[in-house]
Amino acid sequence: MKKIPLYFFVIIVCTAFASAIAFAQDQLPSWNDGPAKQAIIDFVKATTDTGSPKFVPPEARIAAFDQDGTTWVEKPMYTQVMYCLERVPALAKAKPELKNVEPFKTVLSGDRAAMARFTMPDLEMILAATLTGMPVEQFNAEVKEWLAKAKDPRWKRPYTELVYQPMLEVMKYLRDNGYKTYIVTGGGQDFVRVYSEQVYGIPPEQVVGTVGATRFGYDKSGKPFLTKVPKLLLNDDKAGKPEGIHLVIGRRPVAAFGNSIGDKEMLEYTQAGDGVRLIVLVHHDDAEREYAYGPKSKVGNFPDALMAEAKKNGWIVISMKNDWKRIFAFDK
Amino acid sequence: MKKIPLYFFVIIVCTAFASAIAFAQDQLPSWNDGPAKQAIIDFVKATTDTGSPKFVPPEARIAAFDQDGTTWVEKPMYTQVMYCLERVPALAKAKPELKNVEPFKTVLSGDRAAMARFTMPDLEMILAATLTGMPVEQFNAEVKEWLAKAKDPRWKRPYTELVYQPMLEVMKYLRDNGYKTYIVTGGGQDFVRVYSEQVYGIPPEQVVGTVGATRFGYDKSGKPFLTKVPKLLLNDDKAGKPEGIHLVIGRRPVAAFGNSIGDKEMLEYTQAGDGVRLIVLVHHDDAEREYAYGPKSKVGNFPDALMAEAKKNGWIVISMKNDWKRIFAFDK
Numbered sequence: 001m002k003k004i005p006l007y008f009f010v011i012i013v014c015t016a017f018a019s020a021i022a023f024a025q026d027q028l029p030s031w032n033d034g035p036a037k038q039a040i041i042d043f044v045k046a047t048t049d050t051g052s053p054k055f056v057p058p059e060a061r062i063a064a065f066d067q068d069g070t071t072w073v074e075k076p077m078y079t080q081v082m083y084c085l086e087r088v089p090a091l092a093k094a095k096p097e098l099k100n101v102e103p104f105k106t107v108l109s110g111d112r113a114a115m116a117r118f119t120m121p122d123l124e125m126i127l128a129a130t131l132t133g134m135p136v137e138q139f140n141a142e143v144k145e146w147l148a149k150a151k152d153p154r155w156k157r158p159y160t161e162l163v164y165q166p167m168l169e170v171m172k173y174l175r176d177n178g179y180k181t182y183i184v185t186g187g188g189q190d191f192v193r194v195y196s197e198q199v200y201g202i203p204p205e206q207v208v209g210t211v212g213a214t215r216f217g218y219d220k221s222g223k224p225f226l227t228k229v230p231k232l233l234l235n236d237d238k239a240g241k242p243e244g245i246h247l248v249i250g251r252r253p254v255a256a257f258g259n260s261i262g263d264k265e266m267l268e269y270t271q272a273g274d275g276v277r278l279i280v281l282v283h284h285d286d287a288e289r290e291y292a293y294g295p296k297s298k299v300g301n302f303p304d305a306l307m308a309e310a311k312k313n314g315w316i317v318i319s320m321k322n323d324w325k326r327i328f329a330f331d332k
Numbered sequence: 333m334k335k336i337p338l339y340f341f342v343i344i345v346c347t348a349f350a351s352a353i354a355f356a357q358d359q360l361p362s363w364n365d366g367p368a369k370q371a372i373i374d375f376v377k378a379t380t381d382t383g384s385p386k387f388v389p390p391e392a393r394i395a396a397f398d399q400d401g402t403t404w405v406e407k408p409m410y411t412q413v414m415y416c417l418e419r420v421p422a423l424a425k426a427k428p429e430l431k432n433v434e435p436f437k438t439v440l441s442g443d444r445a446a447m448a449r450f451t452m453p454d455l456e457m458i459l460a461a462t463l464t465g466m467p468v469e470q471f472n473a474e475v476k477e478w479l480a481k482a483k484d485p486r487w488k489r490p491y492t493e494l495v496y497q498p499m500l501e502v503m504k505y506l507r508d509n510g511y512k513t514y515i516v517t518g519g520g521q522d523f524v525r526v527y528s529e530q531v532y533g534i535p536p537e538q539v540v541g542t543v544g545a546t547r548f549g550y551d552k553s554g555k556p557f558l559t560k561v562p563k564l565l566l567n568d569d570k571a572g573k574p575e576g577i578h579l580v581i582g583r584r585p586v587a588a589f590g591n592s593i594g595d596k597e598m599l600e601y602t603q604a605g606d607g608v609r610l611i612v613l614v615h616h617d618d619a620e621r622e623y624a625y626g627p628k629s630k631v632g633n634f635p636d637a638l639m640a641e642a643k644k645n646g647w648i649v650i651s652m653k654n655d656w657k658r659i660f661a662f663d664k
Contacts, residue, residue: 059535136578180537193582203391204582205512205537214578216571216597224600226578233565233579239548246468246546246558247565248580250525250536265548268556 027173029325030166036280036323039316040170043278047254048177054276056254058178063255063278064208064245064266065171067185067192069301070259070282071200073152073162075291080187081123082159083146085115087130104129128230131188132212136226143194157330160199164282165329167257171200174255182253184208184245186237186262190228208248210236241266259284260301264309271313279315281306286321289331359505361657362498368612368655371648372502375610379586380509386608388586390510395587395610396540396577396598397503399517399524401633402591402614403532405484405494407623412519413455414491415478417447419462436461460562463520464544468558475526489662492531496614497661499589503532506587514585516577517541518569518594522560540580542568573598591616592633596641603645611647613638618653621663 031037046054047061068074088107091098098104103122106114118126131139152162171181181202185192189209196202213231218224236244242265245253255278256263256270263281271277283294283302293300295307310317320327363369378386379393400406420439423430430436435454438446450458463471484494503513513534517524521541528534545563550556568576574597577585587610588595588602595613603609615626615634625632627639642649652659 059529189582197391205580207582211579214575216574216601224574224597224604226574226601242548242556242558243546247543248537250521250539265556269548269558272556 027176028166028169030169032323032325034323036316036318040173040278040280043255043276044173044177046276056275060251060254061174061177061179062182062249062251062253063171063174063179064182064184064253064257064270065167065200066241066258066260066263066266067183067187069284070257070263071163071167071171071183072159073290075293076153078187079159080191082150083143083191084126084130086146086150087142088126091129098129131191132228132230134228136190136214136228139190139228140194143191147195155328160195161330162328163199164324165326165331166324167282168200168329170257171202175201179255180206182206182208182245182249184236184241184256184266186210186235186240188212189236208236208241208244210234210240211244211247237262239265242269245269254278256280257282261303261306262301264306267315268313271315279313280318281310281315282318283320285319286324286327289327290320359508360498360501362501364655364657366655368648368650372505372610372612375587375608376505376509378608388607392583392586393506393509393511394514394581394583394585395503395506395511396514396516396585396589396602397499397532398573398590398592398595398598399515399519401616402589402595403495403499403503403515404491405622407625408485410519411491412523414482415475415523416458416462418478418482419474420458423461430461463523464560464562466560468522468546468560471522471560472526475523479527487660492527493662494660495531496656497658497663498656499614500532500661502589503534507533511587512538514538514540514577514581516568516573516588516598518567518572520544521568540568540573540576542566542572543576543579569594571597574601577601586610588612589614593635593638594633596638599647600645603647611642611645612650613642613647614650615652617651618656618659621659622652 028037028040046052047056049055065071068078085107088104092104092108099108103118103125107126147158147160150159151157152159155162174181183192183196183200183202183206185208187209189207189211192209193204193207196204196207211233213229213233214226215229216224216226234240234244234247241263245266252273253270254273254275256267257280258267259282267279271279284290284300285292285294294302295304307317326332360369360372378384379388381387397403400410404411417439420436424436424440431440435450435457439458479490479492482491483489484491487494506513515524515528515532515534515538517540519541521539521543524541525536525539528536528539543565545561545565546558547561548556548558566572566576566579573595577598584605585602586605586607588599589612590599591614599611603611616622616632617624617626626634627636639649658664
């Protein structure tokens with residue numbers, strides 16, 4: 001028999017000791033006790049207990065989180081759309097010819113009602129102009145600078161503070177149990193990567209999003225760099241979400257969190273794998289502390305049909321009003 | 333002052349103890365002592381020593397490895413091309429109409445000389461027919477089945493045994509020092525992902541390669557699945573390598589390993605980042621133990637100009653003949 005070295009046992013004992021201390025605490029303190037919290041805890045316990053028939057080996061522990069409306073506020077407008085609109089003045093300064101061209105002229109006028117009537121091609125022009133055409137590093141710096149100054153119109157706080165504290169706790173709880181957490185967003189992959197580590201503790205390589213192409217080239221001094229170009233490689237929404245997961249991750253998640261019809265295919269695809277799964281929908285039913293736009297409100301992207309599918313398939317539906325003790329870290 | 337718990341110190345002591353044992357061993361035993369081995373060790377020591385001006389924080393420790401010719405044999409043909417050719421009989425069985433259509437007819441004839449004259453459109457037809465048109469899971473199963481049976485014509489061994497043992501040691505050495513190792517290959521991302529964990533200890537999500545699109549859909553029973561479709565999203569070769577790195581990883585590696593002109597842009601892009609870098613080229617100069625097709629041989633994809641660039645930029649050039657004690661794990 002091969003002799004097992006002493007230090008091996010010492011490490012085991014230390015790890016067990018540290019784990020015991022960690023597990024004595026409630027890892028989801030911003031959650032009210034209830035079926036949603038319990039389902040998450042049951043899932044984590046079952047998939048990490050080597051004696052459980054539902055055990056999931058560490059390398060397969062992949063959890064996918066939609067972003068807008070699932071991990072942070074998406075109203076009154078997606079944060080990235082706010083970014084694009086608020087970048088237009090700086091853009092018009094650099095390219096004055098845009099000042100008299102629609103849709104830029106309307107954005108510069110500040111007429112919110114007119115902006116609300118923008119068509120999809122209008123928005124695409126604004127997105128292309130503000131998200132592409134520059135080196136990757138310059139884009140990252142511009143987003144970073146904006147995030148440091150921009151404020152949400154309702155809470156008058158930086159957007160990066162409008163993340164849902166209960167979801168941050170779930171992410172950390174999953175990571176503490178060997179899960180790799182991914183953002184899988186319809187938002188721009190490069191945009192979210194700028195702040196994902198700081199805001200979610202998720203490194204850039206674990207962000208899957210809508211992907212525009214880059215083009216390799218050299219500057220005048222011969223230094224190589226990448227330019228963001230207006231060519232869509234993947235629209236990471238609806239059917240694009242499982243496609244994006246395959247593109248970047250290459251395996252099926254065992255847990256997925258969403259909040260809208262844009263997440264339906266990701267949730268279905270996650271559930272279709274073998275073994276136990278955790279499928280979660282965030283229901284925005286708290287107009288007082290955040291917003292209410294679920295099925296009953298008849299606005300937003302959470303139609304009755306999605307709620308029906310959730311019930312039929314046994315998905316966990318989080319009531320923000322009832323399941324969350326607090327919404328934001330700054331809530332009392 | 334906040335009291336630091338006892339278990340914290342116990343963990344520190346254990347970790348230090350285990351590390352001391354690990355570092356007493358030579359982690360690159362298949363390497364001869366020389367400048368290449370020394371450069372790799374110096375790089376790892378400098379970037380992981382918190383007191384070093386060249387220290388790289390753990391989250392930025394990304395190392396990229398080309399595959400064909402860098403981590404395994406690429407002659408007489410890329411393994412994936414062998415796969416595609418050897419899949420044609422099974423394909424023709426399922427679709428008999430292909431039997432009389434070129435280039436499939438030639439492949440089925442077994443005429444190697446005629447196959448060697450295939451044009452790029454011929455090869456593209458074969459690749460599209462064998463790599464796309466099926467569900468992702470079916471493709472994975474087909475590749476797995478082939479890898480278990482197929483043999484390299486020279487060594488009569490499975491292709492997965494024709495990996496360079498010294499490079500496996502470098503990968504492990506880097507990982508033991510907090511590096512995330514990635515394959516960045518011109519080969520198919522989905523193809524390499526099938527065996528990357530088993531062969532390299534690299535999980536599927538750390539494989540960047542040439543990417544074809546997938547299409548989400550439902551089978552007759554309503555179960556969602558992804559089909560591989562013949563639409564190229566990224567050709568992960570030459571300028572496509574840094575573009576692919578940005579797409580999947582989202583940050584610049586600090587170490588990169590290649591062996592041909594197809595890796596030039598990846599090596600340049602890696603070197604152009606701030607701080608210390610490790611840039612390595614494998615030079616195939618060992619006709620006896622493997623193959624010789626470097627600059628002097630005037631064949632292959634390692635022209636004089638690349639060697640000149642390596643010298644000018646201080647890249648490490650590995651001589652397989654002189655730097656590697658053995659090439660394969662099965663070598664004496």
